[in-house]
Amino acid sequence: MEKQRQDAINSLEISADGSLVKCQGKCGSLFPVIKKSTAMTSSNLYKIARLEAMIRQSEKVKTRGYSYKNERQELADLLKEEEKLNVLRRLPFCSSKITNYKWYCSSCYSEADLSSRKKSI
Numbered sequence: 001m002e003k004q005r006q007d008a009i010n011s012l013e014i015s016a017d018g019s020l021v022k023c024q025g026k027c028g029s030l031f032p033v034i035k036k037s038t039a040m041t042s043s044n045l046y047k048i049a050r051l052e053a054m055i056r057q058s059e060k061v062k063t064r065g066y067s068y069k070n071e072r073q074e075l076a077d078l079l080k081e082e083e084k085l086n087v088l089r090r091l092p093f094c095s096s097k098i099t100n101y102k103w104y105c106s107s108c109y110s111e112a113d114l115s116s117r118k119k120s121i
């Protein structure tokens with residue numbers, strides 16, 4: 001499942017200037033990417049700030065026998081995750097099991113939703 005999701009994300013077509021993104025549904029139209037909103041915060045941001053501070057501090061004050069390896073790894077993972085989330089938050093699309101985790105615009109999504117409902121009846 002994670003692989004499918006990853007594939008859908010990787011196959012997203014974004015215009016060169018990053019302002020338009022292509023629907024992976026039937027219509028295949030280009031939609032404007034949602035402008036970055038500072039109002040959206042994530043619990044990761046707090047953790048990232050805390051880890052960065054911790055690592056920065058550790059570089060100033062050498063803690064004997066402790067390299068902060070785990071913290072560095074955790075920070076790298078969080079940053080990667082946050083970057084991905086940032087892109088996904090800005091997509092004007094929906095993605096779920098119905099669309100095989102592909103990113104559909106609202107009209108393609110409701111069509112897929114409808115046909116999946118018909119199948120399950």
Ligand SMILES: [Zn+2]
Nearest residue numbers: 023027105108
């Ligand atoms: Zn569409």
